[in-house]
């Protein structure tokens with residue numbers, strides 16, 4: 001990190017520290033970090049995410065004091081112990097369970113923000129890749145956390161997801177057996193998931209540290225996508241963005257509190273109030289909402305292995321994005337055509353999420369009934385087909401639209417610097 | 432890397448030479464620092480041996496850490512069960528737990544057997560005749576792992592258009608022989624290893 005600080009150790013102890021472990025200096029550098037002065041509220045989600053991680057770790061450690069991993073005890077220790085007997089257990093679990101959802105809401109907004117403003121483009125590719133790693137770790141953590149209460153959805157979700165890996169030839173079966181520690185999802189699986197669920201958030205915290213380090217080398221991107229040119233383009237992080245982030249966290253907390261206190265189970269599933277039963281599958285298995293788009297992609301493909309590959313491929317697209325975008329202009333503010341394709345992409349992701357929650361053979365437009373047009377294996381008016389169309393757009397967005405548009409689109413005039421966006425834009429037009 | 436510089440032959444020669452030289456090298460290392468380690472092939476050899484030992488050591492430690500995740504001895508010991516078939520009426524299905532997984536024991540009606548045999552010549556995704564899926568002389572007993580070969584849900588009997596099982600998770604349909612007929616599952620419902628101890632008792636596993 002380059003030093004951006006006017007920090008002078010004032011007291012003897014600070015001077016002593018400064019020549020041994022300059023930790024106060026590091027803090028000062030972070031607080032005074034020159035930050036573009038035009039960041040909007042889409043930039044507050046980084047702070048919100050840090051807040052979410054801290055919340056999950058604190059509430060999780062408390063839950064672990066009362067939770068008992070084990071097929072016979074887990075469900076009771078949650079539904080009776082934590083929810084009824086432990087003082088404020090209901091509140092702490094409510095924060096943790098809904099906190100996971102809030103965490104994903106924030107991370108999805110944060111990622112769409114990065115895509116819209118081209119924050120993954122040079123010199124921030126590594127910053128983006130570290131973010132993708134955090135996202136993967138979050139998914140693994142949330143998946144294993146959801147298994148812990150050992151309800152019907154916990155159990156069958158675990159079974160279906162671990163079986164996905166079994167689709168891979170040769171290595172698939174040994175890997176699932178290794179994950180299960182048995183012939184099926186069972187006590188050993190639950191115990192190791194608890195161990196890993198405890199570990200992964202700390203790994204996330206470590207990758208977050210790298211993510212922020214990688215942010216502080218090139219500095220923030222900003223809504224114009226034009227790099228900082230001079231000191232006039234920036235303000236110190238504190239107090240400007242500590243206050244802005246703090247306000248955003250406050251607003252976010254209102255939404256969070258609405259879920260915790262008024263709709264604590266809205267994002268959960270009724271079947272998870274039934275203890276796990278390895279002999280009976282719930283009639284309609286759905287993953288947590290934040291996995292639904294990927295679940296829809298999985299089900300869109302009629303072949304098991306190809307479905308699994310498409311699902312993992314959907315995430316791999318994110319990792320490849322910095323090298324798929326060929327545009328010289330970062331921010332879509334100056335890319336009118338890309339903006340439209342991007343908005344469609346966001347809608348397509350929501351459609352995929354919606355499809356993931358439906359039964360594949362149900363009609364999308366019930367009034368229409370069956371169209372009678374049976375393509376491959378399903379009627380055209382079905383969620384399978386809607387998922388297929390949406391999946392096609394999802395992949396086309398990364399593999400065709402993004403690279404081609406970058407080369408062909410004529411961007412609007414881009415400002416010379418953050419400080420004079422409008423004037424520079426006008427000047428460029430006259431040239 | 433240094434290793435690529437040394438061919439096996441020069442490595443060997445270098446080692447012998449190196450051994451001969453070592454005494455004198457040590458002798459002048461004090462007056463001529465840096466010289467003792469300058470023989471490149473000898474250095475390479477030591478690097479390779481050291482690295483190989485470290486990799487071997489790391490692998491030897493990693494394996495127990497990985498293998499501990501595989502099924503433990505007590506889990507493996509759950510392997511077999513005996514079941515009294517007289518408890519299952521004609522046309523009934525009983526689900527028992529075997530190795531913590533559902534096992535279907537189905538007493539098939541003559542109609543179901545006839546349908547299953549008729550299905551032998553259909554266009555099957557995982558071709559198998561009905562006779563291959565039951566024990567000779569016991570066609571009325573169909574014993575299956577009740578775990579959908581797609582992603583492991585428990586299929587329900589009596590639903591789906593082939594008179595057999597239907598999986599509620601992603602809509603796989605199995606016939607009265609437990610063969611996959613429609614949907615995403617790639618394979619027939621698995622038939623576990625079992626044997627008839629007598630006409631009324633089977634040992635599974």
Ligand code: HEM
Pocket residue numbers: 053056057058059060061062063064067078093096097100103138141142143145146147148149197198200201202204268
């Ligand atoms: C990245 C951060 C984390 C995420 C996204 C996360 C997510 C989840 C989720 C989705 C559940 C299921 C909630 C439910 O339906 O009841 C859960 C449960 C649980 N988590 Fe976490 N968690 C995180 C961090 C932690 C940490 C650091 C611990 C510390 C040990 C922890 C301990 C637990 C325990 C004991 C349970 C079971 C009790 C329950 O179900 O409420 N979690 N977690």
Ligand code: FES
Pocket residue numbers: 579580581582583584598599600601602603614615616
């Ligand atoms: S698990 Fe049976 S169809 Fe997917």
